[in-house]
Amino acid sequence: MTTAIAARPALSVSRLTVNYGLARALSDVSFDVAQGSCVAVLGANGAGKTTLARAITGLVPLREGKVLLDGQDITGWATHRIARLGVTHVPAERMILPGLSVLDNLRAAMRWAVPRNGRAAAIERAFERFPVLGSRAKQLAGTLSGGEQQMLSLARALAVPPKLVIADELSHGLAPMLVASVFEALAQIRAQGSTVVIIEQFVGAALELADEAVILRRGELAWSGPASVAGDQLAANYLE
Numbered sequence: 001m002t003t004a005i006a007a008r009p010a011l012s013v014s015r016l017t018v019n020y021g022l023a024r025a026l027s028d029v030s031f032d033v034a035q036g037s038c039v040a041v042l043g044a045n046g047a048g049k050t051t052l053a054r055a056i057t058g059l060v061p062l063r064e065g066k067v068l069l070d071g072q073d074i075t076g077w078a079t080h081r082i083a084r085l086g087v088t089h090v091p092a093e094r095m096i097l098p099g100l101s102v103l104d105n106l107r108a109a110m111r112w113a114v115p116r117n118g119r120a121a122a123i124e125r126a127f128e129r130f131p132v133l134g135s136r137a138k139q140l141a142g143t144l145s146g147g148e149q150q151m152l153s154l155a156r157a158l159a160v161p162p163k164l165v166i167a168d169e170l171s172h173g174l175a176p177m178l179v180a181s182v183f184e185a186l187a188q189i190r191a192q193g194s195t196v197v198i199i200e201q202f203v204g205a206a207l208e209l210a211d212e213a214v215i216l217r218r219g220e221l222a223w224s225g226p227a228s229v230a231g232d233q234l235a236a237n238y239l240e
């Protein structure tokens with residue numbers, strides 16, 4: 001007989017509390033994310049979703065609480081150390097090098113983490129994932145449209161498969177076709193074993209991809225549970 005051993009969560013946050021000055025933005029938020037799964041973090045404007053992402057990645061100091069990655073306590077670590085563990089935070093703001101071509105942007109993202117002989121294949125994968133970039137490989141990144149720049153930013157973040165990717169409102173301002181590409185890319189990266197935390201206003205698409213959902217309301221955890229039933233919880237918890 002085999003005994004089921006509960007796998008250690010990829011990410012575990014407990015009692016996270018964050019203040020901006022005197023204002024409390026997150027209060028006592030706890031949840032786990034299983035290895036290789038996808039959790040959707042939902043909530044109205046100002047509910048604390050981005051603050052949660054920033055707290056996990058060390059961009060804002062915690063007032064209280066703990067963050068464990070694969071069981072390792074990373075509370076209070078600097079962002080670059082957390083990034084080195086394979087945690088990628090992709091904010092909606094674009095992280096590209098505008099003076100370089102699309103191709104060179106991807107090369108630069110891989111420079112430290114992908115061995116020289118693996119880069120051509122990795123770039124090919126990126127272009128398969130985002131065909132819109134493949135057709136503009138030589139174009140300067142700064143001359144891409146806003147949506148294309150967002151795609152490039154995501155392609156750069158996924159060029160080296162992350163252990164944990166936090167996708168923060170990536171669909172913001174994108175045309176529906178590009179939104180579909182974003183979700184498709186996140187589904188692929190998860191199929192390859194990455195754990196995904198998806199922060200979204202595009203609730204329907206996020207819940208389709210996610211296994212679990214977390215709903216924040218005014219900085220507090222209002223509800224958490226299976227994504228399949230989260231839709232019913234939203235109306236109540238989006239009310240201010």
Ligand SMILES: Nc1ncnc2c1ncn2[C@@H]1O[C@H](COP(=O)(O)OP(=O)(O)OP(=O)(O)O)[C@@H](O)[C@H]1O
Pocket residue numbers: 020021023024025043044045046047048049050051052
């Ligand atoms: N740097 C800051 N200084 C002061 N208050 C902040 C700061 N950043 C965020 N806040 C406040 O903290 C609260 C949570 O903001 P946060 O950006 O985490 O919300 P959100 O759920 O991501 O919202 P949205 O969906 O509108 O992006 C808000 O009331 C916001 O005004």
